[in-house]
Amino acid sequence: MTVSYTYNRAERVSAESRDKVLQAAAELGYAGPDPAARSLRYGSTRTLGVILGEHLTYAFDNPQAVTFLAGIAEVCADRGYGMLIVPIAGGAEDSLRVSEAAVDAFIIWTTTDDDPVLDAVSGSGRPAVIHGGPARAGFRLVSIDNRAAAFAMGMKTFAGATRPAILSFPLDSSRKTVLAAGIDPDTVRFPVTRQRLLGYRDAIEALGLDWNDVIVGATATNNEGEASSLAERMFALEHPIDAIAAMSDDLAIGVLGAAVSAQRPVPVTLSVSGWDDSRAAALHQLSSVAQDLRAQGARAARLALGEESVPASDGWSIVVRASTGQPATRRPDPD
Amino acid sequence: MTVSYTYNRAERVSAESRDKVLQAAAELGYAGPDPAARSLRYGSTRTLGVILGEHLTYAFDNPQAVTFLAGIAEVCADRGYGMLIVPIAGGAEDSLRVSEAAVDAFIIWTTTDDDPVLDAVSGSGRPAVIHGGPARAGFRLVSIDNRAAAFAMGMKTFAGATRPAILSFPLDSSRKTVLAAGIDPDTVRFPVTRQRLLGYRDAIEALGLDWNDVIVGATATNNEGEASSLAERMFALEHPIDAIAAMSDDLAIGVLGAAVSAQRPVPVTLSVSGWDDSRAAALHQLSSVAQDLRAQGARAARLALGEESVPASDGWSIVVRASTGQPATRRPDPD
DNA sequence: CTGTTAGCGCTTTCAG
DNA sequence: CTGAAAGCGCTAACAG
Numbered sequence: 001m002t003v004s005y006t007y008n009r010a011e012r013v014s015a016e017s018r019d020k021v022l023q024a025a026a027e028l029g030y031a032g033p034d035p036a037a038r039s040l041r042y043g044s045t046r047t048l049g050v051i052l053g054e055h056l057t058y059a060f061d062n063p064q065a066v067t068f069l070a071g072i073a074e075v076c077a078d079r080g081y082g083m084l085i086v087p088i089a090g091g092a093e094d095s096l097r098v099s100e101a102a103v104d105a106f107i108i109w110t111t112t113d114d115d116p117v118l119d120a121v122s123g124s125g126r127p128a129v130i131h132g133g134p135a136r137a138g139f140r141l142v143s144i145d146n147r148a149a150a151f152a153m154g155m156k157t158f159a160g161a162t163r164p165a166i167l168s169f170p171l172d173s174s175r176k177t178v179l180a181a182g183i184d185p186d187t188v189r190f191p192v193t194r195q196r197l198l199g200y201r202d203a204i205e206a207l208g209l210d211w212n213d214v215i216v217g218a219t220a221t222n223n224e225g226e227a228s229s230l231a232e233r234m235f236a237l238e239h240p241i242d243a244i245a246a247m248s249d250d251l252a253i254g255v256l257g258a259a260v261s262a263q264r265p266v267p268v269t270l271s272v273s274g275w276d277d278s279r280a281a282a283l284h285q286l287s288s289v290a291q292d293l294r295a296q297g298a299r300a301a302r303l304a305l306g307e308e309s310v311p312a313s314d315g316w317s318i319v320v321r322a323s324t325g326q327p328a329t330r331r332p333d334p335d
Numbered sequence: 336m337t338v339s340y341t342y343n344r345a346e347r348v349s350a351e352s353r354d355k356v357l358q359a360a361a362e363l364g365y366a367g368p369d370p371a372a373r374s375l376r377y378g379s380t381r382t383l384g385v386i387l388g389e390h391l392t393y394a395f396d397n398p399q400a401v402t403f404l405a406g407i408a409e410v411c412a413d414r415g416y417g418m419l420i421v422p423i424a425g426g427a428e429d430s431l432r433v434s435e436a437a438v439d440a441f442i443i444w445t446t447t448d449d450d451p452v453l454d455a456v457s458g459s460g461r462p463a464v465i466h467g468g469p470a471r472a473g474f475r476l477v478s479i480d481n482r483a484a485a486f487a488m489g490m491k492t493f494a495g496a497t498r499p500a501i502l503s504f505p506l507d508s509s510r511k512t513v514l515a516a517g518i519d520p521d522t523v524r525f526p527v528t529r530q531r532l533l534g535y536r537d538a539i540e541a542l543g544l545d546w547n548d549v550i551v552g553a554t555a556t557n558n559e560g561e562a563s564s565l566a567e568r569m570f571a572l573e574h575p576i577d578a579i580a581a582m583s584d585d586l587a588i589g590v591l592g593a594a595v596s597a598q599r600p601v602p603v604t605l606s607v608s609g610w611d612d613s614r615a616a617a618l619h620q621l622s623s624v625a626q627d628l629r630a631q632g633a634r635a636a637r638l639a640l641g642e643e644s645v646p647a648s649d650g651w652s653i654v655v656r657a658s659t660g661q662p663a664t665r666r667p668d669p670d
Numbered sequence: 671c672t673g674t675t676a677g678c679g680c681t682t683t684c685a686g
Numbered sequence: 687c688t689g690a691a692a693g694c695g696c697t698a699a700c701a702g
């Protein structure tokens with residue numbers, strides 16, 4: 001029929017027949033080409049699939065994931081690509097959802113080394129970009145060097161401390177709350193968490209401290225309240241903690257809260273650092289590892305679309321504020 | 336071929352031929368049924384389309400929109416439905432993107448009365464649920480009664496004030512910053528903003544004040560810094576403002592910041608209220624209108640899926656903290 | 671400029 | 687339990 005031309009190559013059809021087609025369409029309630037049929041025909045869906053963590057719902061509570069998403073959205077909006085959030089719920093059907101997803105490529109928010117969803121993505125045969133890790137054959141990786149960044153921040157946070165501790169993301173997918181010393185980073189199945197622990201350990205060792213004495217607290221979620229209670233437990237130890245490097249600003253701010261209650265002035269008696277340099281970090285004078293997750297999201301999208309091929313390394317920096325070290329005078333943040 | 340059965344009704348195929356099929360698939364690099372072809376055949380995509388505001392990118396910067404999204408995601412993850420974020424970029428192609436979206440139904444985040452995207456959704460013939468408004472024939476509406484909530488909060492915020500003001504979202508899609516008195520709410524094309532202005536006006540009138548004297552400041556974005564500068568301008572007026580009702584907690588917190596700089600103690604010389612009862616509101620002792628956007632997102636998704644039919648009204652409440660009125664003693668927030 | 675034909679990959683009858 | 691045939695709605699290529 002001429003119908004197809006009417007919708008696709010308006011120029012190849014006379015105004016007269018176009019009107020006739022459009023009118024007939026209106027009468028019949030025809031709403032234009034069916035997108036599914038179109039995708040089938042074209043062999044492309046003009047849609048990027050986004051896989052967010054072990055359970056979709058947590059992801060939206062995580063400001064870092066949302067920022068990353070915003071970066072993807074920016075590129076998608078510009079290119080007219082849809083962004084399909086794949087319904088991952090932590091169950092056996094997750095893999096099925098991945099193979100059922102009508103997308104041209106996948107972008108994956110960091111997950112465990114052995115997440116079966118990763119196999120499903122590989123099995124789908126579609127291009128994939130993963131943020132943070134795990135690295136996999138066939139997956140492009142978008143990530144900062146978490147180990148190096150953790151090392152740099154560890155050097156700052158633990159300098160002069162005698163009893164350092166780390167406030168970590170969960171160590172495995174059971175997400176059990178943990179408070180223990182001498183955790184072996186290599187047993188951790190979340191690559192980002194593992195790399196950060198390794199970096200902190202590098203710093204501990206560079207500072208001449210013993211990793212086996214270092215307390216690692218792991219929260220079940222990225223939650224301020226939980227961080228507070230873990231920090232309280234750290235303060236109640238025989239040798240109370242005097243430096244805490246946290247893997248997120250939210251966790252670090254929980255620590256700051258607990259420090260106030262426990263009358264442990266920061267940074268005089270306690271050095272604290274966070275991660276991602278959020279607005280809240282600036283507000284609380286919190287030292288933090290800065291990275292541009294939005295830019296990383298945008299880059300992930302461009303890689304997924306095949307617009308970029310050389311996976312440039314992503315930048316990070318250490319933002320030092322009043323929560324680490326013992327500055328002679330505290331100054332208000334210039335921000 | 337038996338192939339289809341292998342993937343869809345494993346029980347209707349002998350183990351032997353199933354293995355044969357699977358092996359052949361592995362050799363040929365066949366990754367399972369093509370989702371597009373499947374959707375075409377089934378006539379359903381098992382995907383919900385989400386349309387986020389005038390430009391996708393802003394939406395992710397808006398914590399309210401993100402919370403709403405989390406509610407949708409919850410339902411989608413549970414039902415195994417995909418969630419397609421439609422690439423809206425504020426241009427002429429937006430309508431095209433809508434008709435190209437391979438989804439079973441749409442969920443729309445509130446927009447202007449005359450947003451052409453709404454016509455595209457109607458034209459697509461698919462079910463649609465809209466959050467906040469505008470109401471339209473054929474669209475289900477999920478919203479609180481913004482006018483009633485604004486009235487209630489206005490009564491609280493403006494009580495005892497002689498020079499009340501409102502800090503509003505943009506008044507039209509030009510998003511120009513505005514600071515003026517006697518704004519006619521009915522000229523505002525954003526239904527949510529309009530309803531809230533109407534509610535505040537109801538309160539002003541109920542309190543015996545004159546709407547034409549009421550200063551309305553409208554920010555270009557939902558941004559704390561911008562709110563601060565507008566508040567400063569309000570403090571510099573001949574009759575300085577002594578009560579400000581803001582349409583978001585972010586805006587209200589900007590006001591609180593400006594109040595500190597301008598040495599206008601809250602609530603003694605200035606009454607302030609916000610909207611959405613965020614964590615930050617509790618932290619800043621800010622009175623706020625509370626609504627459960629996550630639940631609204633979930634309900635929107637259920638409506639879109641046809642699981643609910645009676646559009647129940649959504650609840651709201653007024654959370655009064657130390658920023659409004661002049662309580663005899665300030666108490667720390669129990670939260 | 672308009673109409674026909676074939677086929678994208680799948681699933682669902684219906685026969686063997 | 688397996689195979690064949692039809693058709694979901696579309697568009698590219700080709701004739702008229």
